[in-house]
Amino acid sequence: MSAGICSKHEAGLSDRLDWRLMLPLFAIVTLYAAGIGAVLPVLPFYLREMGASPLVFGIVLATEALSLSAASPLLGQLSDRFGRRRVLLASQVVAVVSLLLLALAQSIFTVLLARFLFGLTAGNFSAAAAYAADNSSPTTRRQAIGVVNAALGLGAIVGAGLSSVLSDISLTAPIYMALALSASGVVVTTFGLKGGKVVRQATDEPDRERISLRAITGHPVIRVLVIVMLCHFFAYGMYTSQLPIYLADRFVWNGHALGPREFAYIIAADGVINILVQLFLLGLLGRFFSERRLIILIFALFCIGFLTAGLASTIPVLAFAVLCISTADALAKPTYLAALSVHVPSERQGVVMGTGQALVAVTDIASPVMAGFIVGLGLYGAWIGAVVAIAITGAVIAATRLPRQSDSETGTPAPPG
Template identity: 30%
Template sequence: MRRSPLLPIFLTVFVDVLGLTLVLPLLPFYAQHFGASELVVGVLAASYAVCQLISGPILGRISDRVGRKPTLLASQTGTFFGFLMIGSASSLWMLFLGRIIDGLTAGNLTIAQAYVSDVTRPEERTRAFGLIGIAFGAGFLLGPAVTGELASRFGYGAPAFAAAALSLTSIALTATLLPSKPIAAAAPAEAAEAEAGRPAPVGRLDRGAAFRRFFDRPLPRRRLLEFFAFSLSFSTLIGGLALYLERRFAFGVKETGYIFAFSGLVGGSIQGGAIGRLAKRYGEQRLAVIGFATMVIGYGLLGVAYALPTLLVLVALGAFGSAVVRPAITTLLTQSVGRDEQGAALGVSQSLASVSQILGPIGAGWLIEHRALAAYGLMAAAFAAFGVLLGTQKMPVGKPVEL
């Protein structure tokens, strides 16, 4: 019974990610079709993240106040209209507008993670967040492969329209299957905290205050920095991967889609069967370090990959690393704060992810535009190495909080 609420959120995230992955490997080729340079492709990816940086913490706080379900529905509606704009694009500015619309309402994953935290116990969360990872892996397996076929047969707009249809399906799933999980009235808790001299709930703080509140505490600060290292590494890789494959292997959208699909197969396999056992055996912190180290190897050696078998091995290593780091770090973050702070903490993490998705693709695009393919892989690896450094430091003073 405890696991039953995860089924609708799994289906919702899966359909959302499937729609996203229909568009993700397409955009670099779509933008170049309209004359964009590699750097402009990176800026296109960053435009979504800039808007998400604004909306992420706001949506996280709103979900803490009014509930996960209505906030998730609003976010999904924006995604639907963004995909429609991309599918109907006739010039580069329309691609930018579609990504901006989607970015301003982005928050699906953050809200889904907060919902998982609402309905699971701390010791169950790594496995529960692994279910979101399975949804990601399955989406990355199916979406990019379908994109290649649709784009090659019906043009660049077809995958975006398919993504819009999936987004509409996701809205229907959320509306009909996801139970409402109202947040308990905060007034009694706030009164008790005031009497005890404790700070106000994060839901009442602006973004700057939320950042200060979490970064002033050693344990949440460490978890957020670890998440930032992961997100920056992963965003750099994904932001430049299609361009890298085009330059190094002369891949088009179809072949690139299959590489993304292979990565999704590896990641989904890990999170579908092994993540729970790995977390129990090593613990989330050690597992995160192992994952970061694997990402360093997989990303750092891309510069010496000239044959397809070598590329596939490195993609598999990187996919394994990211598949174990994301749920482990997310679990550690939610355990480092009180239950009433989890939505806001995940909103702050989404802000950090947005910063990563601004810096990573722009840096990757600039390096690839200057034919620095080895430096592109090394930059992604360097950010993962920072995660290893953080994870191997002595644990900061403090302990996980569960209210």
């Protein structure tokens, strides 16, 4: 597809979101995220009953992240070729199979296989974000992708709440609930998801070269955005992966050390902040902040939050740190993905969204290892210092290398390369 055809397609889109298309997508992503939220709280205890060590649990999480990082770009590219709806359906069916396998697992190897398969369902987010990009104009794209992220936040809250109740029955009850939620997502996708068709052009060799992945990643702004995203998600991954240990060692709640229940409060608060930011704050900031300034604001909030968490000695100060960090992270993903999407033709949205998701997965593999090594030595100050240093690096790169006025701010898509 040529840039001209891409522009004509986007020019036909309203400057207001079409909620008839967004609401079914919101429901699909919410159901998917609720399934994840229902399983994660019980997974370590489920493995412990099988005799697994914490190291084995880490290997299971790393395996899931590895399959996710491998699958995201591929499934995004397949959604460009075969459509968002088909890829969403396929990934949801795989999720149902993996959750059934997990619920029936009698060995650690079976759990490992089940989570590897679940990592392959990363196409859910890639295709959903691409669908949101397809059905929004450049001026509403950040808000549209924000809707997808708000669904992730709501799903996490719902899933964690269900898990806390059902885990009293058995550790497999939340898994079966996740299975039911994923099956419901298949139904909603089949009967509720409309639109999202990819605008295609008669294939010819010159245009194929122009829209190739190599041409897309050759765009200088995209290269900078990729580096900025790596800084963001690596810093965030280092922080979140060791936060429970840090809280257990440093804070007291009602006379006892912070434990799983208190950490669940933080997760719930993060989900609420995510929803509020995606639905209200993101659109408001998008009117007054350019792409570059919004990214700098995100890193500024990160640094304030990380430093505050490192110095906090009371719960209110810690709550302020969580507010800053959760707000920054909630702003981040839709901002980054929207910034990426406006620099490529619409028929390549899927592969770009998938690549962005893969970057997150790669940092999810590496950042906990580095953070775990530092925290394992008891160097909490060095841990916070490393996180802040990475965030500052991302802010400096964004401030010096991103254009002061990008094509996304003017509403005109950039050429693909």
